[in-house]
Amino acid sequence: MKRIIFSFFVLPAFLLFLPLSSCSPVAYKFVMERSGQSSSGLDLSGKSIAVVYAYPEHSRDSLLAAEVGQGFVAGMEEAYFLGTDAMPLFNISASQGGGYSEKDTLVKLVMDTGSDVVFVFHSFGTGDLSVSTANVVELPFDARLSVYDSMSPEDTVRQYDYGDSFLWSVQGGLEKDDLDTAVFKDLPNAAFRLGGEIASVFTPQWNEEIYTIILYDSDSEWMDAAEMAVFDMKWAEAMKIWMDKADTGNLQKGSAAAYNCALGCYILGQYGLAEKWLDYSDSLYRITSSTTLRNRISEAKVR
Numbered sequence: 001m002k003r004i005i006f007s008f009f010v011l012p013a014f015l016l017f018l019p020l021s022s023c024s025p026v027a028y029k030f031v032m033e034r035s036g037q038s039s040s041g042l043d044l045s046g047k048s049i050a051v052v053y054a055y056p057e058h059s060r061d062s063l064l065a066a067e068v069g070q071g072f073v074a075g076m077e078e079a080y081f082l083g084t085d086a087m088p089l090f091n092i093s094a095s096q097g098g099g100y101s102e103k104d105t106l107v108k109l110v111m112d113t114g115s116d117v118v119f120v121f122h123s124f125g126t127g128d129l130s131v132s133t134a135n136v137v138e139l140p141f142d143a144r145l146s147v148y149d150s151m152s153p154e155d156t157v158r159q160y161d162y163g164d165s166f167l168w169s170v171q172g173g174l175e176k177d178d179l180d181t182a183v184f185k186d187l188p189n190a191a192f193r194l195g196g197e198i199a200s201v202f203t204p205q206w207n208e209e210i211y212t213i214i215l216y217d218s219d220s221e222w223m224d225a226a227e228m229a230v231f232d233m234k235w236a237e238a239m240k241i242w243m244d245k246a247d248t249g250n251l252q253k254g255s256a257a258a259y260n261c262a263l264g265c266y267i268l269g270q271y272g273l274a275e276k277w278l279d280y281s282d283s284l285y286r287i288t289s290s291t292t293l294r295n296r297i298s299e300a301k302v303r
Contacts, residue, residue: 050115
């Protein structure tokens with residue numbers, strides 16, 4: 001499943017009702033949301049991601065580790081893959097001095113998992129249960145998350161420490177064994193929610209961007225391709241139509257078709273191919289929007 005880079009878009013409604021009268025190209029703008037960096041500062045668009053959790057021997061701490069990992073993956077998959085099962089989750093037995101914060105360890109995990117980015121949850125621990133006078137049960141916990149992005153020029157391990165408490169409201173008069181049983185029963189739900197909350201820090205922020213597509217309103221196939229691309233997000237299918245029109249002998253029309261192909265490749269994340277189509281477009285006839293698209297392609301290649 002391809003990672004989601006672009007979201008919904010808006011095109012002027014009158015595009016569908018253009019009179020079939022002009023033989024000249026017309027530039028129309030549409031708005032699309034593009035994913036950007038998360039609030040953590042990481043940009044994960046177009047990168048493969050693996051998640052690993054190191055589970056300790058204590059059963060309660062091990063349960064915490066497993067559910068946090070699963071909640072994190074669920075949150076990330078919802079944001080990047082429309083909820084599809086697309087991110088691998090691995091587990092390893094925690095060891096003393098495991099070095100899960102060290103770059104060498106994470107680089108090895110990147111290689112072992114075959115991913116670009118690895119998230120490693122480790123150093124899990126829970127404290128003692130306590131009950132307040134308001135019948136609120138508190139279970140303190142600690143965890144650490146180490147992140148390594150092998151494609152980032154920073155080439156460093158990011159560390160995130162989590163130390164807080166799970167809280168439950170209970171009825172009064174429960175014995176300690178009953179409290180332990182109740183907490184252990186609901187701990188998976190609480191830990192899963194925690195994993196989802198952690199994931200929200202790494203999910204993309206969306207920014208509106210304006211794009212230009214070139215139309216020939218006298219060409220019904222061309223207009224069908226434009227509607228297919230912009231409204232149905234079927235850029236690959238639309239590009240097949242424009243590819244046939246990129247070598248028609250009409251330099252201006254061929255340039256416009258190649259430009260639209262370059263735009264489609266950019267939206268599909270094929271930046272090298274987008275540049276080749278744009279080079280071809282420029283060689284035929286220079287389109288004003290070419291410079292803007294070329295700059296966006298260059299920026300995307302260094303993300």
